[in-house]
Amino acid sequence: MKTTIWGSFLRKILLLTGALSSLVSIAASQARPLPGPDVAQIYERLLPQIEKIPAFDHHAHPGFSDDPDVDAMAAPPDASSALRTRDDNPELIAAAKALFKYPYADLSPEHAQWLVAKKVELKKQYPGTAYFDMILDKINTESSVANRAMMAGYLDPNRFPWVFFADSFMWPFNNELETARNPDEGVYIPLQEKMLHRWMQQENVSKLPAKFGDYLDFIARVLSDDQKNGGIAMKFEVAYFRPTTFSDPTREQAEEIYNRFVSGGVPPEKDYRIFQDFIFRYLVMLGGRLDLAVHIHTAVGIGDYFNLSQSNVMGLESVLRDPRYHSTTFVLIHGGYPLEREAVWLAAMKNVYLDSSFGELAQYPSAFKETLKMWLETFPDKITFGTDCFPYNEVLGAEESYWLGAQSSRMALAAALAEMVSENEITESRALQLAHAYLHDTAVGLYHGKVH
Numbered sequence: 210m211k212t213t214i215w216g217s218f219l220r221k222i223l224l225l226t227g228a229l230s231s232l233v234s235i236a237a238s239q240a241r242p243l244p245g246p247d248v249a250q251i252y253e254r255l256l257p258q259i260e261k262i263p264a265f266d267h268h269a270h271p272g273f274s275d276d277p278d279v280d281a282m283a284a285p286p287d288a289s290s291a292l293r294t295r296d297d298n299p300e301l302i303a304a305a306k307a308l309f310k311y312p313y314a315d316l317s318p319e320h321a322q323w324l325v326a327k328k329v330e331l332k333k334q335y336p337g338t339a340y341f342d343m344i345l346d347k348i349n350t351e352s353s354v355a356n357r358a359m360m361a362g363y364l365d366p367n368r369f370p371w372v373f374f375a376d377s378f379m380w381p382f383n384n385e386l387e388t389a390r391n392p393d394e395g396v397y398i399p400l401q402e403k404m405l406h407r408w409m410q411q412e413n414v415s416k417l418p419a420k421f422g423d424y425l426d427f428i429a430r431v432l433s434d435d436q437k438n439g440g441i442a443m444k445f446e447v448a449y450f451r452p453t454t455f456s457d458p459t460r461e462q463a464e465e466i467y468n469r470f471v472s473g474g475v476p477p478e479k480d481y482r483i484f485q486d487f488i489f490r491y492l493v494m495l496g497g498r499l500d501l502a503v504h505i506h507t508a509v510g511i512g513d514y515f516n517l518s519q520s521n522v523m524g525l526e527s528v529l530r531d532p533r534y535h536s537t538t539f540v541l542i543h544g545g546y547p548l549e550r551e552a553v554w555l556a557a558m559k560n561v562y563l564d565s566s567f568g569e570l571a572q573y574p575s576a577f578k579e580t581l582k583m584w585l586e587t588f589p590d591k592i593t594f595g596t597d598c599f600p601y602n603e604v605l606g607a608e609e610s611y612w613l614g615a616q617s618s619r620m621a622l623a624a625a626l627a628e629m630v631s632e633n634e635i636t637e638s639r640a641l642q643l644a645h646a647y648l649h650d651t652a653v654g655l656y657h658g659k660v661h
């Protein structure tokens with residue numbers, strides 16, 4: 210009896226200590242909802258280490274402002290720009306100071322001339338591909354995607370892998386209706402026609418093939434030749450031109466529409482969309498077959514007529530989660546911004562990745578930090594860095610926007626990780642692993658040795 214009482218007392222003591230010690234260990238590792246007073250110190254420790262990580266820029270438009278091949282499309286005149294992306298953003302002066310030792314605090318026309326002259330002098334000093342290589346060295350970017358209509362001789366292909374545009378295959382017919390929809394389409398659609406024409410020239414095709422099967426073969430030939438010319442991915446900016454929800458028509462449906470309009474006539478919008486839905490899915494399938502990643506613009510866009518609700522990133526969900534495309538690697542360029550909170554859950558698919566470019570320019574680092582933190586806390590192995598750099602004008606070029614994008618991203622990354630460390634979510638060494646993954650390793654891993 211006594212032994213039993215003693216035994217049950219002992220058991221109770223043991224259970225209690227067990228419970229207590231597990232409570233203690235939970236408390237030691239449980240995340241806190243607020244950063245501690247150490248967060249600024251952690252940030253100061255992480256930032257210099259993050260600045261030393263050579264980056265891979267997953268989305269950028271390098272080139273000079275007078276180069277028409279920087280993009281397959283152009284900004285419509287008088288388009289509204291969000292505050293930080295205007296070319297009078299004083300941070301661009303900070304960029305010119307950091308890159309070129311610009312000696313002035315404003316961009317008055319005479320002062321701006323200094324910057325133009327400085328760049329001319331540097332181009333002589335760093336001829337050919339050396340100039341943009343030097344810019345990448347200054348911002349510690351090992352290599353950067355060149356998402357351009359065509360590659361430029363002045364970009365080093367070893368450091369600027371090409372991402373070409375694939376939208377134009379969806380607009381082969383008479384585009385009268387498409388062009389007339391609004392003034393922005395009046396700028397965009399003729400440029401798509403021009404792009405398709407250039408692919409036809411490349412393949413020595415003088416007019417659209419009479420047979421639909423031959424048109425599909427022509428598309429496949431362009432992709433495979435672009436790949437031979439250094440292309441690592443195809444890019445869609447389809448959200449600028451039409452809604453990004455895609456139905457699933459049969460080949461026969463698409464063929465019937467092709468046969469009806471290949472030699473003329475204006476396709477009604479409904480028919481054109483069905484044809485395009487088929488071509489988009491065909492391109493996505495080819496991406497998997499040829500090992501060409503599929504980059505898709507998923508965010509707000511320039512131009513006042515850009516339809517945010519119709520080009521919502523979630524419209525792509527039925528394509529992204531379609532098991533027929535499991536061998537296609539998708540990169541959601543701009544991470545669905547401003548719907549990046551929803552978009553990160555699309556990266557649950559093993560073949561879907563996010564790129565953070567534009568988010569770091571459209572937002573200030575304090576806001577962009579929140580985006581990165583939320584992504585790092587959800588699928589940290591599926592997110593990649595990009596700047597979306599672009600030559601603003603003759604004075605402020607891709608150089609300054611590269612600098613601003615890279616600096617903003619590194620600062621926001623250090624701040625997001627510092628909060629996560631201080632809030633007891635991760636250790637500092639884990640924070641640096643995540644920084645390497647985001648800035649370089651995850652994106653480079655998608656291209657099987659073709660980029661570094």
Ligand SMILES: [Zn+2]
Pocket residue numbers: 268269270356597
């Ligand atoms: Zn872009």
